[in-house]
Amino acid sequence: MAASAYVWLFLAAAYFLIPLYATLAFSLKKNEAGTPCCTLANYSWVIHNGDFWHTIKISFLLAIETIVISLLLFVPTIYWVHLKLPKLRPVIAFMALIPFIVPPIVMVVGLLRVFRGTPHWFYAEPWGFLATAYVILAFPYMFFSLDAGFRSIDVHTLTEASQSLGASWPTTLFRVILPNIRSAALAASFLTLAIVLGEFTIANLAAFHTFPIFLQYVNESQGFPAGALTLLSFMITWAAMLSLLLVGRKRAARGALITGPR
């Protein structure tokens, strides 16, 4: 192996690992001088912070709401398209690219305008407006992951077998189809989890207090606890992505791996 290859890999490793190390070093400091050397005070600050628990609860519940709504919407739809309307598949694939191409900042400007004048319980609550925006944001990842899942099974044979044994449509969907696309659905869910837990743009412009907003507030006000929080946030991303790699079929996962709050 050529020496230049080692140089490139070494430089890349340095570039990617030093900021992670710096964050860790920051999270263990108490003051600028860094004395005493290492302290866990910042972590205990995080654990005893009411706003932390409050915002992370909102973010988690939002993520779960988004995942449930998306799965309820998209699993039957994509199933139906694969079974009866294969000609519509390219149309939906094109629609799924739109949230991918339109930047979130453009999307939120449009959404704020479209939903202006909707009732207070929708517009001013994260469970209404923000969840709607996140379902749209998650659509491409849901679609491409589920689509790959449906393509890898024989939808027609499974459906016919289930129906000729006397199963109703809901039974077919929940007890035959769903178990077969479980890994695709799980992969899509982990991606959505990672997206919602890190999403800042839409929450900030629509003025909702989610976990990334709290993180930004701490970054601006208290440097050293922010190190602990940042590391925690990275670990959530790691966990979501590694679970994705574990459950996802390689092909389904690779196409869908590219996401993330910017």
Add this chain to the structure above:
Amino acid sequence: MLGAFQDKSDNATLSNIRLLFNHPYIDAYKTSIEISLVTALLGGVIGLFIAYAALRDGTPKFFRAGLLTFSGVAANFGGIPLAFAWIATLGPLGVVTVWLRSAGWDPSAHGFQLFSKTGVELVYMYFQLPLMILVIAPAIEGLKREWREAAANLGAKPWQFWRYVGIPVLMPSLLGAMILLFGNSFAAYATAYSLTSGTVNIVPVLISAYYTGNVLDNPHIAQSLAFGMFIVLAAMMLAYIPLQRRSARWSK
């Protein structure tokens, strides 16, 4: 989108669009496009080298698996946590800054500012490089070693192989990946906002100032700014199609 063409009392107008070509709005577009171009080109080229270094014959196999797994995760690092990680590294009190200063070389005295355009570009590379590596890896694996050997047998030097075989074969994927990188960086908001506390003049930050700041007197300006972003991205996609067609004739 229609809001871009309306004035404060919702009458149809083009004045918001015309405003985009004036100071300070046009400057924001210039900065945004410049940052996106720089990070797409540099990210594309450096990402290609890193991916090639890990995937070429002779590099142990575990480098490949490690790099692709790490890229899969790192491509998803972004936004607020990423900005903080870099502040902890190269900010005024950052670990590397302190270290360099004690070694007698102060980066800020040499014109480096993390909160400037250069700083934003440096930080963006953190998610641009992994994305590039993920996207280009399949294309690099498609470069067959037989082609290299055939070229060498015919007396080609390494640079000739790259000039006449390697680069043309990789070109369609390379162009596509760079367009993706451009869009990725053009759309980025949270990282730059958090890094610079909203002082860098890029379009998404400007849009958000109209919503979160105290200057909200005309939301239509924000809407027309958003419309302008959409146009730039659409133009990029349109430019990509003929380029792709021209370079894809090799991949039949």
